[in-house]
Amino acid sequence: MTLLTEKSTTKPLSTDSIPQEAFDWYDEYAHGDIDRRTFLSRLGTLSVTGLTLSVVAGALTPNYALAEQVSFNDPDIVASYVEYDSPNGHGRARGYLVVPKNVNADNKAAAVLVAHENRGLNPYIEDVARRLAKVGFIAFAPDALFPLGGYPGNDDEGRAMQKTLDGNKIEGDFMDAASLLKNHSFSTGKVGMVGFCYGGYLTNTLAAAMPDTIHAGAPFYGTPAKSQIDKIKSPLQLHFAELDKRVNDTWPDYEKALKANNVDYTAYIYPKTNHGFHNDSTARYDEKNAELAWNRTVEFFQQTLNS
Template sequence: MIMKKIVSFIVFVLFLSEVKAQDFALKQLEDSPRHHEWVKVKSGDREVHCFVVFPEVSTEATVAIVIHENRGLTDWVRSFSDQLAEAGYIAVAPDLLSGFSSEYKKTSDFPSSDDARNALYELAAEQVQNDLNAVQAFAAKMEAGNGNTVAIGFCWGGSQSFRFATYNKQLDAALVFYGSAPESESAIGNIVAPVYGFYGENDSRINSGIPATEKMMKEAGKTYDYEIYDGAGHAYMRQGDDPDASGDNKTARDKSWERIKAILSEI
């Protein structure tokens, strides 16, 4: 009984820590003047929960499909989506843990972010592909959209963003934040959209694959343009949003936002 109480207390403390870590993102969302809504996108016999944010603009806008990190659709991912809308773009952030089980129907249903992460790695690649294709088709037809769609992904989502470009020829760009690239030359050969990479200097696990990716993309005649930000680590976009962020992560985050806006302004 004592051990059970100790374990429960540890889980509770970790939960509070996770909640506190997202406090800045929640505040940003609560203070936002922009319109937020949840929609369900049909994907075969599944429904994908999506968080949608609209910009305060008078013209139709490009739609950015925001692919979350390996802990699911978190408050920070929603906060990033809101920041995209602040920059003038429609953001659609799908929860790829939608319908995981009868008990866990979306990311927020999981007891902890570790549980969400473990579930994410159980997803079938085909299901992820089908869900993202369905979301792209939805995004391309949004009445407030201009028909252009881009993918922006982080960590696990960064890898998915790169892969998205290998099987969906309707994307206008793929922005990959510290995610790995497909290793198949045939998959690389299917890419139509330009791919833009964003990496932190202190992320050797991901960065070690960049030379091979660059070589394959160049040989296939594909656009692969990337930046490596000095002193930044993995997940620097999320960490750089935190008011207590390190100087390097914050600088990398700010420079990346400038680059995001420059890229999207050309689409």
């Protein structure tokens, strides 16, 4: 069980040009602690040479045209939207299923459940699912907003929608998705899970609640499971952003609980990165650390799910 801190890397110019306060305020805004007007008002108090308020706000707000590393038309994958029964959640749910083209009932593969942030199944998360399928995993990314019509096309509305839903039912939708993957006719029965922000919390939670289903968990800047930590059987690979005070403040107690329960885990802290550094649609993105974290995640799943 180790906690590792990376050597510092150079960030893209767009990131270095924005004061840290702006990233902190965006984090508050993205997690509902302040409204958009307050966020923009605070940005207006900054003195940023050569950058206007609209430029800074635009850099922090996701531009999903940038978030496609694997095309939905990639010849090596087959992607579709799939509805499924969710008796532990909202009764009926839907997600984005991506399968490697060479995988079938006679040539099975391990599966990875992908959990989105607090705003529904956006294009960035869909691309993460495609990236996993591209390297050989069945990937499934549920949309918590399906009971309300699905991700609405913008994060502000998606965030507001997700806040109205019962968190226990959202967790149930993802638990039933994990069961779907375990029992899928193309699946080996080995299931991993990766999640970002709220999805990181879901990853920790399902590892605790479904120890016989989740065989490996990779939460990115996610808060701890609230209970049943003693039930976790699967190895965890946890990824944290050094400047993400809100989430990092929860880590010491969670680490103590993981140690106390002999959970096999490795935690990485990526220097000078902000919450959301893996998301390539905003200025929070740190390419070098995002690629390092992602390569580690893929290797972790290959080691734990393909053995």
